[in-house]
Amino acid sequence: MKARSAISSPLLAALALAAALLFVADLAFGSVRIPLAGVIDALAGRSADRAWTSIVLVFRLPKALTALAAGAALAVSGLILQTIFRNPLAGPDSLGIGAGASVGVALVVLASGSTGEASFLSGLGLAGYALLFLAAGAGAFLVMVVILLFARRVENGVTLLIIGILVGYLAGSLVSLLVFFATPQKAQVYLGWTYGSFSSVTFRQLPVLLAAVAIGFALTVRSSKSLNALLMGERFAETLGIRTKRSRTRVLVAAAVLAGAVTAFCGPIAFLGIAAPQAARRAFRSSDHAVLVPGAALLGSVFALAADIASQAPGKGAVLPINPILAIIGAPIILSLFLRGSREEGGLR
Amino acid sequence: MTGPSSRAAILRAKGLSIGWRTRAEAALATGIGLELRARDFAALVGPNGSGKSTLLRTLAGLQAPLRGEVELCGRDIRRLDVEERSKMAACVFTDRFDSGYFTVFDIVAFGRYPYTDARNRLEERDLAAVEEAIRAVGLASLVGRRFAELSDGERQKALIARAIAQDCPLLVLDEPTAFLDAPTRVEVFHMLRDLARSSGKAVVLSTHDIDHALRYADSLWLMDGGHSFVAGAPEELATSGAIGRAFDGEGFRFDPISGVFRSVEAEEPYAVGLEGPEGAARAWALRLVERLGLVASKGDGGLETIGIVEIEAGEGEPRFALRPTGPGKPRLAAATYTDLARLLNDLIAERTGR
Numbered sequence: 001m002k003a004r005s006a007i008s009s010p011l012l013a014a015l016a017l018a019a020a021l022l023f024v025a026d027l028a029f030g031s032v033r034i035p036l037a038g039v040i041d042a043l044a045g046r047s048a049d050r051a052w053t054s055i056v057l058v059f060r061l062p063k064a065l066t067a068l069a070a071g072a073a074l075a076v077s078g079l080i081l082q083t084i085f086r087n088p089l090a091g092p093d094s095l096g097i098g099a100g101a102s103v104g105v106a107l108v109v110l111a112s113g114s115t116g117e118a119s120f121l122s123g124l125g126l127a128g129y130a131l132l133f134l135a136a137g138a139g140a141f142l143v144m145v146v147i148l149l150f151a152r153r154v155e156n157g158v159t160l161l162i163i164g165i166l167v168g169y170l171a172g173s174l175v176s177l178l179v180f181f182a183t184p185q186k187a188q189v190y191l192g193w194t195y196g197s198f199s200s201v202t203f204r205q206l207p208v209l210l211a212a213v214a215i216g217f218a219l220t221v222r223s224s225k226s227l228n229a230l231l232m233g234e235r236f237a238e239t240l241g242i243r244t245k246r247s248r249t250r251v252l253v254a255a256a257v258l259a260g261a262v263t264a265f266c267g268p269i270a271f272l273g274i275a276a277p278q279a280a281r282r283a284f285r286s287s288d289h290a291v292l293v294p295g296a297a298l299l300g301s302v303f304a305l306a307a308d309i310a311s312q313a314p315g316k317g318a319v320l321p322i323n324p325i326l327a328i329i330g331a332p333i334i335l336s337l338f339l340r341g342s343r344e345e346g347g348l349r
Numbered sequence: 350m351t352g353p354s355s356r357a358a359i360l361r362a363k364g365l366s367i368g369w370r371t372r373a374e375a376a377l378a379t380g381i382g383l384e385l386r387a388r389d390f391a392a393l394v395g396p397n398g399s400g401k402s403t404l405l406r407t408l409a410g411l412q413a414p415l416r417g418e419v420e421l422c423g424r425d426i427r428r429l430d431v432e433e434r435s436k437m438a439a440c441v442f443t444d445r446f447d448s449g450y451f452t453v454f455d456i457v458a459f460g461r462y463p464y465t466d467a468r469n470r471l472e473e474r475d476l477a478a479v480e481e482a483i484r485a486v487g488l489a490s491l492v493g494r495r496f497a498e499l500s501d502g503e504r505q506k507a508l509i510a511r512a513i514a515q516d517c518p519l520l521v522l523d524e525p526t527a528f529l530d531a532p533t534r535v536e537v538f539h540m541l542r543d544l545a546r547s548s549g550k551a552v553v554l555s556t557h558d559i560d561h562a563l564r565y566a567d568s569l570w571l572m573d574g575g576h577s578f579v580a581g582a583p584e585e586l587a588t589s590g591a592i593g594r595a596f597d598g599e600g601f602r603f604d605p606i607s608g609v610f611r612s613v614e615a616e617e618p619y620a621v622g623l624e625g626p627e628g629a630a631r632a633w634a635l636r637l638v639e640r641l642g643l644v645a646s647k648g649d650g651g652l653e654t655i656g657i658v659e660i661e662a663g664e665g666e667p668r669f670a671l672r673p674t675g676p677g678k679p680r681l682a683a684a685t686y687t688d689l690a691r692l693l694n695d696l697i698a699e700r701t702g703r
Contacts, residue, residue, distance in 0.1 A: 241432040287450040
């Protein structure tokens with residue numbers, strides 16, 4: 001009797017390779033074309049061209065690392081939410097969790113004492129970034145707790161999504177009010193943040209983002225066994241000896257940390273959180289979280305890096321916003337997976 | 350309750366009240382006392398809403414009792430933690446789930462969760478337990494098939510295999526035969542009883558299938574929907590009238606002789622006599638008469654006898670004849686049950702003018 005599919009390891013390796021290639025490509029593309037050799041020289045610190053070195057190390061490396069981490073983080077956050085809510089449409093943005101993070105960010109940015117700075121994050125010290133992250137994480141977690149309280153009473157997944165949308169509206173109106181009473185400069189800074197971008201994170205802020213993402217991953221990877229059981233329902237999991245409340249809280253904290261950190265630093269990034277887990281399930285033809293967690297993370301990174309490269313496409317310094325690019329690249333991929341999968345009655349639909 | 354036995358008691362409940370702890374604390378049933386020993390197969394029956402699922406959840410430790418005690422393998426169920434419980438009671442509930450890409454193997458392997466490490470690696474003995482359980486329910490040929498692609502019966506068997514793989518002294522199943530076709534229902538009852546016998550487990554299931562419960566269960570647990578609970582051998586509950594009290598409704602009564610529910614009054618106020626040798630043909634002719642709403646007359650009774658059915662059962666197919674009562678009526682031959690039913694219906698129509 002043989003049961004486990006063996007496709008997961010080669011596919012994981014292929015995705016890791018794709019992510020690595022896109023990562024290097026992301027360093028090479030931009031308003032200034034730098035040849036691959038130049039990128040490698042700059043990374044190794046032996047480039048003769050100081051401008052190239054500066055562009056690669058100061059601007060593009062943090063941006064590429066941010067895309068890599070943010071893509072993976074949103075994908076894993078979405079995977080957790082889809083499993084816990086047992087709903088394929090759950091995701092950081094569809095459940096209003098991104099909106100919750102926005103409230104936290106809006107409170108810090110609009111109510112903070114700092115004067116209007118040109119760039120959103122430049123006015124904040126390291127303590128400020130930590131505060132920003134904590135506020136976004138707290139906002140995200142608060143919304144998640146509210147949704148979860150409803151989820152215990154409401155069995156219907158569609159109702160749950162409507163509740164998520166309502167909570168999202170509520171958070172959005174709080175933000176609107178905050179914007180209304182803020183100074184124009186601050187309001188502009190905040191609005192710039194809402195477009196979503198991987199490029200506003202500098203080397204000084206990067207450790208905060210990476211640490212938050214690392215914590216979120218560590219919590220999730222250790223939970224793949226209980227996530228598998230929770231996918232089958234809480235009572236099912238409990239009869240198998242899973243401490244359901246503890247497990248669920250742990251992964252939801254992970255999902256809030258991941259989505260909150262990314263939203264704090266990159267703005268509300270849509271689509272990835274819902275699409276990457278869907279794509280992972282269909283690509284790996286698996287519902288096993290031991291495969292899906294790394295699979296969705298890698299797919300999320302690949303999507304984010306590809307979108308970031310595409311956003312540089314116009315050249316000459318113009319950079320497209322990331323959210324529409326993600327949808328343009330991702331939606332056809334997802335649609336084709338759905339078409340292929342619908343014939344086989346795909347998993348979480 | 351029961352006399353002493355050499356077999357180990359696996360489940361015991363005393364003075365148990367079950368229900369939801371609301372402000373009103375409305376108990377679904379009170380004063381429940383029961384006992385299950387190794388090799389026992391119990392069937393829980395009762396009308397909808399009488400609290401069958403709640404009782405099963407309470408016995409499995411998933412819901413706190415309102416009052417009273419539940420002992421699982423000699424230990425107070427409230428003092429067992431989730432992990433200990435998962436090695437003592439395996440459950441199959443009716444909750445719906447989306448099994449995604451999980452295969453039969455994956456689903457059954459869930460049964461090994463209480464024994465695997467945090468990374469959920471299946472050791473040699475886990476693999477052996479999973480394969481053994483899949484073989485026990487006869488799904489070996491479907492081991493790599495997606496669970497979502499199975500028929501209702503195959504799914505139920507895979508879930509039973511999952512519970513078997515969990516290797517617990519107690520198996521609790523909530524309505525495992527709902528949605529199954531008739532042969533598969535028999536198969537599941539048979540399988541579960543054999544499991545209790547061959548592995549020395551205690552098995553309890555809830556069901557609406559009173560007929561099978563009466564045939565297979567060592568012990569029938571009856572909830573009447575009026576807060577009371579009775580346990581006993583199926584024969585005791587059938588003859589004492591307990592089943593009737595729990596289920597009898599408007600115009601229907603449990604017949605302790607045949608073990609099935611019957612209409613209280615004949616739908617047609619006429620009787621028909623049966624003549625012929627005892628055997629399958631006569632038994633089925635009797636059922637045919639009752640199906641048409643007539644009463645098989647035994648020579649007495651107040652109903653007017655409208656005819657006599659003669660049964661000739663020999664080597665081949667049985668043959669029938671109908672002799673209507675009354676002068677000048679011809680004897681009518683019927684080659685099949687279909688013909689006999691048509692003749693009787695004609696006769697009823699003639700009498701009633703409908």
